[in-house]
Amino acid sequence: MSIALVSGLIIAVVLVVLLLLGVPIAISIGVSSLLAILPTLNFDASVLTGAQRIFSGISVFTLIAIPFFILAGNIMNRGGIAIRLINFAKVLTGGAPGALAHTNVVSNMLFGAISGSGVAAASAMGSIIGPVQEKEGYDRDFSAAVNIASAPTGLLIPPSNVLITYSLVSGGTSVGALFMAGYIPGILWGLGCMVIVYFMARKRGYRSTARVTMNQAFRIFLEAIPSLLLIVIVIGGIVGGIFTATEGSVVAVVYSLILSLFFYKTIKLKELPEIFRESAKMTGIIVLLIGVSSIMSWVMAFTRIPEAISAILLNITSNKYMIILIINIVLLFIGTFMDTTPAVLIFTPIFLPICQQFGMSAIQFGIMLTFNLCIGTITPPVGNILFVGVKVAKTKIENVIKMVIPFYAIIIAVLMLVAFIPGVSMWLPQLMGY
Template structure:
C-alpha cells in the first residue's frame, strides 16, 4: 500500500508538470501523512545524509571546469589540431567533430556543454561546405552524448553515490565504451558522407602552421592528462581532481588563451552552481524518498517480481534497457539515476552483473535520451546552435539513435569492454 501511494502520487504530480524534485518531496510527504511509514524527522535526516557526501562536491566543480574551458577556447584549439589529422578524409568535418567531442568529453563532463562548445565552431563550417543541416546537427547532438560516458562524468559521480561504488572505477570503465561509441559514429559518418559526397578538406598545412597549432593545443590536451592521470596515479581523488580541473581551467582560459576575463568568472561560477542546484535538491529529496522505499522493501519486491517472471539474464537485461530507454525520453538523467538505481541494482546483481558495468549501461541508456524526443536536451542545444527546426532534427536523429542502440547492446552483452581497463589497472570494480 505504501509503495502504491508513493508511486501513484509521484506519477500524478509529474503528469501535471510539477518539477521532479518537488514531485518527489510532495509524494513522500503525502505518503508519510497518510500511512506514516517513517517519521518526518527520519525523512529530514535522510535528506541531509543524502547530501552529506564528499564525491558530490565534484558535481559543481566539474560543471564549472567544463563551462569555463568551453568558453576559454579549448574546443577551438582541439578542433584545429584534430582537423590536421582527419580533415582530409571523406566526411572529414564530421569525423573532426566526433573526435573533438571525444576529447572535449574528457573536459566538460556533460553532454549539452560538449554540443554547445563543438557545435558553435563546427556547424557553421559544415554548412559552408554544403553538409546537410539536419545531418550535421544530428551528428553533433549524438557525438555530444560521449560527454557523460568518457570521464570525468557528472552522471557517473551521481551513480557512484547512489550505488555506493568507486568513482575511479566508474571513470575508468567509461573510457573504452566511449571510444567504441566514437568509432561507431565515425563509421556511420563515413558511410553517409560517401553516399552524400561530402569530400574532405583540400587544405595543405605548412610545417610552420602545424607546429603552431600543436603548440596552441598543448594546454587543452593536458586537461585529460592532468585530471585522469592524477586520479589513476593516486595523486588525488576524483573530487580533488574536479578542484584541480577548475583551477587549471581558470589559468588556461584567463591567462594563457585569454578568451575569458577575470570579471566573467563570477557569472560563470553562478551559472555552474545554478545548474547543479536542481540536481543536488533532487539528490537530497530522493534520499528521503529512497528511505521510504527501503523500509517498505519495495526494491526487493520489484526485483523478486521481475526474477519470478523470467530467470534469463539476457531477457532481464533487455527489459531493463527498454525501461531505461523509455525513462530517458522524459526524465532528466541524474533524477532517473537517483530514483532507479536502488530499484534496478538489486536485480542486476542477482543475475551476476557487475555494479560498475551496470553503471555504464545505465548512463549510456539515459545518454541516448539526450537525443530522443520529447526531452532530448542535446537535440534542443544542437537545434539552437545550428538554427535548425526542432521537428526536422527529430526526424534526422533516427538513424543515429539506431547506431547508439547497437552500441548499447554490444556494451551490455560484452562486459569485457567495460571491465577490461579497470581490471588491467587493478582498480576496484565492486
C-alpha cells in the same frame, strides 16, 4: 497487497501526476516518497526521517566534486578551448569523406570529456563547426544530426558528473573505477557515429577541400596540448592515486582558470562572478535532487520495493539475459522523458540489486544505466541535447530526427555490447587494479 507494492504504486502515481502538473522534479520526488512511507510510519516520524535523510544524503565528501567539475566546465566553455580542440580534431580526421563531420564527432568526444557536459559540447561545436560545414556544402540537417548524435559521449568519457552521482547513490562505487569503465563505451559510441558519417558522407559526396600542412598540424597540436593535458592531469591523478576525485575537481578548476586567464587570455576577471553564479545555480539544482532522492532510496529499502520488482520480473522470466534486456528497454523509455540526474537517483536503487543478483557488477551497471540515459538526451520528447543541437543549427526537429535514426541504430547496438559483454566496461578498471 504487500506494503512494497502499495508504496511502489504511491511513488509511481504521485510522481507522474506531479510531473505532469509541472511540479519541479525535486519536490515531486520528495512528496511522493513521503506519501509512500505513510502507510508504514506516522506523519511526524516520516517528516523527521525524511529531513535527516536529506542532510545525510548531501553530507558526503565525494559530492563536493560535482560543483567544482561544473565550475571547471563553465570556465572552459568561455575559455576558448573549444576552437583549439576543433582544430586538433581536424588534423586527426584528415581528408576522409565527411572530414568536417568526423571532426565534429571527435571534437564532441574531446570537449565533452573535458567539460563534462553534452549540452555544452553540442552548443559549442554546433555553433563553430556548423557554419563551416554549410559553407563547404554540407546539408544543415545532416550536420545537426552528427552533432546531436555524438554530443553525449562526454557524459561517459570522464570526468563525468553523472558517474559521480551514480557513485553516491549506489553506495560508494569507486569513482576512479567508473571513470575507467566509461572510456571504451564512450569511445565506441563516437566510433559508431563516425562509421555512419563515413557511409552517409560518401553517399552524399561530402569531401573536405581544405588540407593541413605538416607545419600547420604541428602548430595546432602545440596549441591544443595545454587543453588536452587537463584530461591527463585530472584522470591520471585520480587513477594514479595522487588525489581523489574531489581533489581532482579542484585541480581542474585551478588549471582551467590558469589556462583561460593567463595562457589563452580568453576570459577576463570581471567575467568570473557571472561564471560562479551560473555554476552555483546548477550545483544547487543537482544537490537538492541528490538530497531528496535520499528519501526515496530509504523508502524503497525500508519497504523492500526492489525485492518486489525483482520478484515480478522473475515471474515473467528467469532468464538473466531477458531480464537485463527488459531493464534496458525500461531505462531507454525512462530516458526519453526524464533528465539524466534524477533518473540515476530514482532507478539505481531499483535495478542495481536486481542486476547484482545475476552477477553484474555495480561498475558495469553504472555504465549501462548512464549509457541508456545518455540516449534519452538525444531522443524526443524532452531530449535536451536534441533541442539544443536543433536550435544551434537553426533547423527543424522533424527534419533532423530522420537523419538521426541511423545513429540511434548503431548507438543501441553499442549499448547491447555494454549490457551483455562485461569486458567492454570492466576491462580497463580491472587492468588498472580496481
